[in-house]
Amino acid sequence: MAAPVPNRPVRDRRLSRIVNVGLPYLWLGLFFLLPLGIVLRISLAEPALAQPPYTALWEWLESGMVTIQLNFGNFMLVWADDLYLVAFLNSLRVALVCTLLCLLLGYPMAYAIATAPERWRLLLLMLIVLPFWTSFLIRVYAWIGILKANGFLNNFLLWLGVIDEPLAILHTQVAVYIGVVYSYLPFMILPLYANLTRLDRSLLEAAADLGCRPWRAFLRVTLPLSRAGIIAGSMLVFIPVVGEFVIPDLLGGPRTLMVGGMLWTEFFSNKDWPLAAALAMVLLGLLVVPFVLMQRWQQRAEARGS
Amino acid sequence: MKPRRWPLYTVLAFGYAFLYVPVLLLIVYSFNESRLVTVWTGFSTKWYGELLRNQQLLDAAWLSIRIAATNATFAVVLGTLAANALVRHGRFRGRGGFELLLTAPLVMPDVIIGLSLLLLFVAMQQTIGWPDGRGFTTITIAHLTFSMAYVAVVVRARLAQMDRSLEEAAMDLGARPLTVYLRITLPLIAPALLSGWLLAFTLSLDDLVIASFVSGPGSTTLPMVVYSSVRMGVSPQINALATLIVLFVTVAVIVVTLALRGGGGGRAR
């Protein structure tokens, strides 16, 4: 059966689809998906004193046979060595605590902005977004000056007479929490704001009309309806924080090791590429579930929005 | 009965203070004479002078700006194509995977992106001899991969709220699809393209982790210089740099916001 000859608009549309879908797909496949495959491959290799520093996964023998060497040693090491396990657990804890802190601070802020008088909203929102545009590194750096032993915070508290000697905050877990919440707060507020502004205010009026007190109306109407925003914001904070490197590196100490730093050290200092790759794979594995969760909620929200 | 709003506004004020006090302190102490950043000894602009004489930092800044601009330009092209695909091509085969691939870079930890791209570049160099060495090109490619995803988000939102009948009207008046896109669609989503460009530019200018993985000798970006300087401890020069960046960004964001508000026609009613 001969295919019908496509007429011009059909051909135009096909061409447009090839360009619009094909090019980004190709790019992301080549520079996002394929690299992850390579990480998997190298996580199964052994470190070697070579350039690049790992063994080949398969070898062509002279007989034409291929030998495949899978080395699960890296994963065994990650599992067996307490150091790595502690780093993973610590990463998850930091991410979890910081997500909750961001939610606790971000939700009232997003709510206040969403319900503020119309003419203030744009300005208030811009003030949330603005820090996001300035250098992340420099904003983390600012906290060193604040938190260190003779930094602003300690000087201020000493001056007030609240404390007698400087608190050791820098290079502790607390400093990491502060740094993460500070850096990721806008990621929590923006989706929450987007969600809360779409909320129909008359629903709350209806609830009030039906005799519901404001606090209960919030718990029974607003909160459930903003669930999509809460999940989106939480995932936007949680997922990247698990792999965060800069903040624990600059603000944390030797006892606040996270996976990102671990991977960095294995790669740059110890030159153990296969182990770094194995760490990346485990990290990726940990993030798949929250990522799928986020994706599903996003699609559901979109389906409802259209 | 109206709920009291002052507790809300208290939290809001605290939140803004939390976001802005560190930056303000940075700026104020960039004019401090003392090398000890946290002790005020007198007003001075000498750190700005030193900053401008720091050749290593200036070179790094120039490289970063070149990468950021190239990245932003290509990211707008690729991100816009991806947004077109999602908004205009409805349910094509593989749409689920496409969306997944486009969302993942938004949240993927930098260490994974950086490591995986470095391994790719090494493998490519081994098999096809390209890229020969690492630097400008590899950093730009790496940045493009995640910035295009951000651009796609921004452009997609704008495209989705655009009145579809404008494009149909143009077509009805005799414009072929490409003409429709160039004469009607692009001018109407131009504000989104502009903010997408700036977003991609800043993301690239800001990246430390990915660039550290995929850069080579001789291609040190600004964040890499700042990072190694910061690891040594606080430095008034970095304060001066921070002040300049904040100033630049504030002006840019205000200009763009005003442009978006002024020229923003074609919004869905």
Place this chain on the structure above:
Amino acid sequence: MASAIDRRSLEPWQDPQAEPYVRIERVTKKFGDIYAVDDVSLAIFQGEFFSLLGGSGCGKSTLLRLLAGLESPSAGRIHIDGVDVTDIPPYHRPVNMMFQSYALFPHMNVEQNVEFGLKQERMPRRERAERVAEMLDLLKITELRQRQPDQLSGGQRQRAALARSLAKHPKLLLLDEPLGALDKRLREHTQFELVNLQERIGTTFITVTHDQEEAMTMSTRIAVMDAGQIIQVDTPTGIYEYPNSRFVAEFIGSVNLFEGKVMRRDGDEVLVESPLGRSLQMHCPHPLALGTPVAVAVRPEKIKLCMDFRADAVNQIAGVVEDIAYLGDVSIYHVRVGPEKIVTMTLANIQPRTEQALTWGQEVAMEWSPTSGVVLTD
């Protein structure tokens, strides 16, 4: 004889020899499993002001978009002026459309909007300027030519959109709810303007509307649509006076339906047995078998107060006034004629209201003539 010829040129659909200008042949459009347009055939003649009328989701807009080429049919062909345009993309069709939202390009002023289509067909600059001036003049918006669309009022926008869609002198102008975005006052005024404009330029207009009054005022003919199908095509008078089905009768204006069975035929008249206990005698030109279940449809304004009520007379009915709605020019009366049946009757308020005869709870008798209603089988 002369009058017959006249009538033919004014009403070409009466002439079996006349060649239709737009021919829609068994067109179907499916979206997924849903038939938006279901096997529709339609012939529209040159110079007509044709309306597609129906509720939302009846397929009228899809049919219009099929004519514009913005959708392509799942089956069937469309011919315009003798040319099969089914596979011709919208940008090559000799058809233009005025969109419901007007779709004026917000980044161009009025003049540039009107000029857009002419530029696409590469009309020389001089000619283009003349055409734009002519269009702006035709719609009386010359002094608005430098304005951006967001600086125009609703009525001005509608004129600009009309000028833009007429600029290329299309063979066919499609209008999607042309008055939908205007407020009620402006709408009534614009209806007549649109008809005058169409008569002046002679272009064939096809409009889509959900407003039956609008369709009645403007159209030469109306196609009533429901669920993707065309239920009836006729002149406004035909649609109103001789609806072919319960659906059309109820969709256009209000109507009293009396269900019953055909009891007797007598030439062009049938006698319908109704459960009200009265038999109704109606004019009915088409043959109906005895016992056929039918509905007698009578418009409220065709019902008169009966002066000499007789218990055995045909088309006479008695009841009690239950509700009165005073609308100024007319009053609407709901008269209960049985436990389950209320008849609506409209009477012109010739006398001031205070002197009106009918009041709540009053017993009245009503009647209508055999020719002031129709017998419906569908």
